[in-house]
Amino acid sequence: LPATRVDAAHKAEALATIRAEIGDCTRCPLAYAGRRTIVFGDGDANARLMFVGEGPGADEDTSGIPFVGKAGQLLNNMIQAMGLKREQVYIANIVKCRPPANRVPEPVEANTCDQFLLQQIDVVQPQVIVALGSTAATYLLGVKQSLSALRGKWHSCRGAKLAVTYHPAFLLRDPGMKGEAWKDLQRVMAEMGLKGAS
Ligand code: URA
Numbered sequence: 001l002p003a004t005r006v007d008a009a010h011k012a013e014a015l016a017t018i019r020a021e022i023g024d025c026t027r028c029p030l031a032y033a034g035r036r037t038i039v040f041g042d043g044d045a046n047a048r049l050m051f052v053g054e055g056p057g058a059d060e061d062t063s064g065i066p067f068v069g070k071a072g073q074l075l076n077n078m079i080q081a082m083g084l085k086r087e088q089v090y091i092a093n094i095v096k097c098r099p100p101a102n103r104v105p106e107p108v109e110a111n112t113c114d115q116f117l118l119q120q121i122d123v124v125q126p127q128v129i130v131a132l133g134s135t136a137a138t139y140l141l142g143v144k145q146s147l148s149a150l151r152g153k154w155h156s157c158r159g160a161k162l163a164v165t166y167h168p169a170f171l172l173r174d175p176g177m178k179g180e181a182w183k184d185l186q187r188v189m190a191e192m193g194l195k196g197a198s
Contacts, residue, residue: 004046005170011045014123016180022096028112030097030105036063041092041120048192050090050126051075052117053134053167061098066091067131067168072169075132075183078181082189083196090124093119094139110139128188129160139155152182154191163188 019040025031034076039056051067059069060085067075077084093115105113121129131137131150138144140157150164165184166177189196 008044008046011123015041015045015120018119019190022116025096028095028097028109030095030099030109030113032194033097033100035097036061037118038096039064039066039093039098040096041090042066043086043090044088045090045124047088047124048088049084049088049125049172049188050092050129050139051079051132052129052136053091053093053132055093055095056070056098057102064091069166070172071169074172078168078185081182081197083094083194083198090120090126092120094135104135109128110135114139119156121160126160127191129162130158130185130188131162133170136167137164151180152187184193 022038022040025038035056037056037060039060049182053067053071053075056066057071058071059072060066066072075091079086081091094110096116097103097109099109103143122187129140131140134147134150137147139148139161141150141155147164147166155162155164163184168179171178186196188194
């Protein structure tokens, strides 16, 4: 078997171990706030590129898969425009349970949950992480700054290069900003040697 396939199998096993450790989690208040499903993560355990969002919405809470609703469809289009398939990247969120009415996760919720996301990052060991929106950026970088202050430069997180861009749900509300997000993704593509969709 090629080494990358062996790697991928080991990483998938390690991710399954993290998922098992999470169990039927009641570590934070979101467990009692109406969530139905713990949304762990999706994609290639050996991905070079990882996207991190905020938390599950209604569609994700139903399906158990991150970014499957309207914002997820836009994220899929962004991934495709980069010349990748969704199955080739890894996708997860800061919190794994849906906050009521899609509110921003409370610090105690994010700080309780993100230990598992950090373990997922340590297993996948992506080359690049894209933080989607300010919740992802805040908790992955441990600093609270405006998105405009964080965009357009490289940060680091768990040995990966980290770029910050707009959350696709924001881009759905303000489509005029898609060009700015595309600039961020083009910087990621240059770093990774991706040529984009042909
Ligand atoms: N928004 C997010 O931040 N994450 C999802 O999984 C879906 C919508």
